[in-house]
Amino acid sequence: MIKSILYILMLFCILSCKDEKEAAETIENTAKTESDIASEKISEIKDGHTSENSLDxxxxxxxxxxxxxxxxxxxxxxxxxxxxxxxxxxxxxxxxxxxxxxxxxxxxxxxxxxxxxxxxxxxxxxxxxxxxxxxxxxxxxxxxxxxxxxxxxxxxxxx
Structure with missing residues (x-):
C-alpha cells in the first residue's frame, strides 16, 4: 500500500513538473512572438515609412x-x-x-x-x-x- 502511494506521488510530481515546463515554454514562445512582431514593425518603419509617403x-x-x-x-x-x-x-x-x-x-x-x-x-x-x-x-x-x-x-x- 505504501509503495502504491509512493508511486502515485512520484507520478503526480512528474506530471506537474512537465506541465510547468510546458507552461514556461509556452510563455517563452509567446514572448518571442511578441518580440518578433515588434521587430517587424520597426523594420517596416525603417524600410519605407517616411514623412514624404506617410504624412499629409x-x-x-x-x-x-x-x-x-x-x-x-x-x-x-x-x-x-x-x-x-x-x-x-x-x-x-x-x-x-x-x-x-x-x-x-x-x-x-x-x-x-x-x-x-x-x-x-x-x-x-x-x-x-x-x-x-x-x-x-x-x-x-x-x-x-x-x-x-x-x-x-x-x-x-x-x-
Missing amino acids: WEGSYSGVLPCADCEGIDTRLILRKDQTYQLKLRYLGIPEKESQDFISEGKFSWEVDGNNILLEGEKVDFQNFKVGELFLMPLDKDGNELKRMPGNNFKLLKS
Whole structure:
C-alpha cells in the first residue's frame, strides 16, 4: 500500500513538473512572438515609412522664426503636392514704413531619408525643414534643429 502511494506521488510530481515546463515554454514562445512582431514593425518603419509617403504634408504652415536683428520673422510656407512652394516673410519689430512682405516661390526637394525638405534657390536663413505630423521644424545649415527658447519652439504649424 505504501509503495502504491509512493508511486502515485512520484507520478503526480512528474506530471506537474512537465506541465510547468510546458507552461514556461509556452510563455517563452509567446514572448518571442511578441518580440518578433515588434521587430517587424520597426523594420517596416525603417524600410519605407517616411514623412514624404506617410504624412499629409501638403498645405499651409505658419509661425515666427528667430531673427538676428529684429523681434522675429513671421513666416508662412505653403507646400504643394507638385513639390512647389510659396514662402512669405514679414520681419517683426521694425518700423511700419520699412516693413514689407517678402514673397518667393520655387521648388522644394525631399532629402534621401524622406523626412526633410530643402527649399531650392532660397537665400534665406531657413531653407531646410524637418517634416512632422502637422508641423515643419526649421533646421540650421548643418541639418540640426534650432535651439528652442522659452515661449517659442520655432515650429511652423499646419493651418
